[in-house]
Amino acid sequence: MDFTLSKEHEMARQLFSDFAENEVKPLAQEVDEEERFPRETVEKMAKYGFLGIPVPKEYGGQGCDILTYVMCVEELSKVCGTTGVIVSAHTSLCIDPILTYGTEEQKQKYLPDLASGRKIGAFGLTEPGAGTDAQGQQTKAVLDGDEWVLNGSKCFITNGKEADVYIVIAVTGIVEKRGKKLKEISAFIVDKGTPGFTFGTKEKKMGIRGSSTYELIFTDCRIPKDNLLGQKGKGFNIAMHTLDGGRIGIAAQALGLAEGALERTIAYTQERKQFGKSISGFQNTQFQLADMATKVEAAKMLVYKAALKKDEYRSNPKISYSVEAAQAKLYAAEVAMEVTTKAVQLHGGYGYIREYDVERMMRDAKITEIYEGTSEVQRMVISANLLK
Amino acid sequence: MKIVVCIKQVPDTKGGVKFNPDGTLDRGAMLAIMNPDDKAGLEAALRLKDQYGAEVTVLTMGLPKAKDVLLEALAMGADNAVLVTDRVLGGADTWATSTTIAGALRNMEYDLIITGRQAIDGDTAQVGPQIAEHLQIPVISYAQDIKVDGDTVTVQRQYDDRYHVVETKMPCLITALSELNAPRYMTPGGIFDACKAEVTTWGRADLKDVDDGNLGLAGSPTKIAKASDKVRKGAGEKIVPDSPEDAVSYIVGKFKEKHII
Numbered sequence: 001m002d003f004t005l006s007k008e009h010e011m012a013r014q015l016f017s018d019f020a021e022n023e024v025k026p027l028a029q030e031v032d033e034e035e036r037f038p039r040e041t042v043e044k045m046a047k048y049g050f051l052g053i054p055v056p057k058e059y060g061g062q063g064c065d066i067l068t069y070v071m072c073v074e075e076l077s078k079v080c081g082t083t084g085v086i087v088s089a090h091t092s093l094c095i096d097p098i099l100t101y102g103t104e105e106q107k108q109k110y111l112p113d114l115a116s117g118r119k120i121g122a123f124g125l126t127e128p129g130a131g132t133d134a135q136g137q138q139t140k141a142v143l144d145g146d147e148w149v150l151n152g153s154k155c156f157i158t159n160g161k162e163a164d165v166y167i168v169i170a171v172t173g174i175v176e177k178r179g180k181k182l183k184e185i186s187a188f189i190v191d192k193g194t195p196g197f198t199f200g201t202k203e204k205k206m207g208i209r210g211s212s213t214y215e216l217i218f219t220d221c222r223i224p225k226d227n228l229l230g231q232k233g234k235g236f237n238i239a240m241h242t243l244d245g246g247r248i249g250i251a252a253q254a255l256g257l258a259e260g261a262l263e264r265t266i267a268y269t270q271e272r273k274q275f276g277k278s279i280s281g282f283q284n285t286q287f288q289l290a291d292m293a294t295k296v297e298a299a300k301m302l303v304y305k306a307a308l309k310k311d312e313y314r315s316n317p318k319i320s321y322s323v324e325a326a327q328a329k330l331y332a333a334e335v336a337m338e339v340t341t342k343a344v345q346l347h348g349g350y351g352y353i354r355e356y357d358v359e360r361m362m363r364d365a366k367i368t369e370i371y372e373g374t375s376e377v378q379r380m381v382i383s384a385n386l387l388k
Numbered sequence: 389m390k391i392v393v394c395i396k397q398v399p400d401t402k403g404g405v406k407f408n409p410d411g412t413l414d415r416g417a418m419l420a421i422m423n424p425d426d427k428a429g430l431e432a433a434l435r436l437k438d439q440y441g442a443e444v445t446v447l448t449m450g451l452p453k454a455k456d457v458l459l460e461a462l463a464m465g466a467d468n469a470v471l472v473t474d475r476v477l478g479g480a481d482t483w484a485t486s487t488t489i490a491g492a493l494r495n496m497e498y499d500l501i502i503t504g505r506q507a508i509d510g511d512t513a514q515v516g517p518q519i520a521e522h523l524q525i526p527v528i529s530y531a532q533d534i535k536v537d538g539d540t541v542t543v544q545r546q547y548d549d550r551y552h553v554v555e556t557k558m559p560c561l562i563t564a565l566s567e568l569n570a571p572r573y574m575t576p577g578g579i580f581d582a583c584k585a586e587v588t589t590w591g592r593a594d595l596k597d598v599d600d601g602n603l604g605l606a607g608s609p610t611k612i613a614k615a616s617d618k619v620r621k622g623a624g625e626k627i628v629p630d631s632p633e634d635a636v637s638y639i640v641g642k643f644k645e646k647h648i649i
Binding site: 006007008011012015018019048049050053057061062063064068072 | 459
């Protein structure tokens with residue numbers, strides 16, 4: 001067992017860190033304050049290949065591993081949670097299912113544009129009445145000649161209005177399994193601009209406020225028959241497998257937020273003086289920082305382990321990484337919430353002021369315990385594996 | 389067009405300079421980076437490559453770990469990398485360094501050689517022009533803009549409050565300023581490819597037409613009396629002399645103490 005990063009990973013971390021510091025950090029506060037999608041950052045990330053890191057070169061990607069992608073989301077999130085989730089949703093939730101389940105034609109058609117960042121991706125599973133419970137889906141897709149006709153809506157969609165390519169989960173019929181009637185669920189690729197595909201309201205959020213979160217509305221939206229992703233009726237498996245990968249991305253986002261908050265708190269407690277000395281001189285501060293750093297390190301181990309497991313899956317699809325992904329997301333998200341909350345506390349009154357990054361980080365951290373499966377759902381996934 | 393860019397691994401002085409008790413740089417305590425002027429030179433070469441389709445080779449002289457800056461250059465888009473490293477080359481001043489690099493360049497094909505103006509660890513700005521002298525080619529220093537048309541290079545040469553437009557035929561050498569451009573980042577895929585790429589390593593035996601007497605510490609005419617951080621300037625010293633003669637005597641004494649005269 002070796003905890004030393006390879007030369008490639010060391011260099012990649014330096015790259016992502018430099019980029020985050022120079023290009024992302026200066027905009028982070030403004031993007032949050034104005035709830036503005038950082039289009040200029042996305043274009044720069046596209047230029048340097050950040051939007052196709054784990055995509056094979058034959059499809060226009062960077063040909064790197066999952067750990068490199070995870071480190072990218074982590075470093076971006078150290079300075080801006082919004083930017084981290086843009087990359088995560090694009091890569092894990094749109095590119096990955098096309099790469100895993102797409103036909104060769106679909107890969108050739110969509111991946112070069114997505115991997116190069118010419119197009120942005122999104123994923124539509126959640127509905128007003130169905131989140132992680134995929135059987136609650138109401139959006140329907142009916143085959144009519146050579147076209148699928150979509151009707152319904154999706155909510156809370158990350159990269160919502162800014163994306164160009166959407167993975168959409170919909171009900172395609174009813175099937176009987178073990179005497180029970182269940183909805184048959186399938187996955188589709190939908191292009192922006194398709195007639196009948198429109199956007200609803202933009203959500204006003206507590207955190208990741210620069211991320212474009214929209215409702216997607218399908219009204220007799222006709223897409224080519226060939227835009228079915230994977231086999232008909234396999235949409236539930238596709239969605240769940242996609243979320244397994246997505247959870248590693250969100251875990252990396254949570255890890256980055258926790259690391260960013262810890263870094264700022266270490267610096268602040270050394271600068272801030274009370275009772276004639278730096279507050280880092282008080283044992284309470286020292287113990288808090290020690291606990292924060294230890295939990296961040298433990299989270300990092302789980303996140304990197306999940307990334308390596310997914311890398312292993314890519315060369316051996318028989319193995320599963322869903323437990324590792326759930327554990328990484330559960331722990332990293334809860335650590336992010338705890339560490340950012342402590343960071344605000346250690347900043348005192350200044351931590352509650354928007355000029356200080358930790359205020360934003362605490363708001364950004366909360367969503368990591370909720371989206372792509374709540375912490376409770378992660379516990380269900382983990383315990384189901386223990387009790388099977 | 390074949391371009392060779394000479395780059396150097398230097399300590400990152402962003403967080404201040406750290407010294408050993410003997411006054412030499414404590415390189416182990418500082419991060420190592422690609423010298424900023426050299427990086428601008430590399431970016432200029434890569435832009436010429438993007439525009440005209442050049443082959444860009446990066447060359448560095450240093451310890452084996454200097455390979456790191458070559459990998460960074462490859463990950464930015466350079467095509468080939470050469471590391472010149474040998475214990476007998478250690479302790480080189482600008483004369484011995486330029487002699488070594490010229491010896492390596494004599495093995496290579498080039499139309500254009502680009503170096504940084506100066507390295508942030510030495511601040512001499514001598515190596516680039518010295519290489520050109522060794523190779524008997526024209527040099528244009530302090531480039532703030534470079535244009536190529538056929539075999540002609542046109543350079544804006546920075547000069548105090550103005551710039552000179554200087555034109556020459558290739559092959560030639562240009563020294564670049566960090567203000568020349570904003571260097572590109574590496575790409576993740578570029579990093580993975582760079583780490584798999586072969587870096588050519590040359591030692592003393594591979595240098596062409598050089599004399600051992602001009603290499604390494606023994607071949608370096610410069611003797612460093614003391615090194616200091618140029619950034620941190622003290623408050624200064626105020627002296628009120630009794631007479632002009634006393635003032636001259638004091639100043640001359642200080643010059644001698646600091647090895648200025």
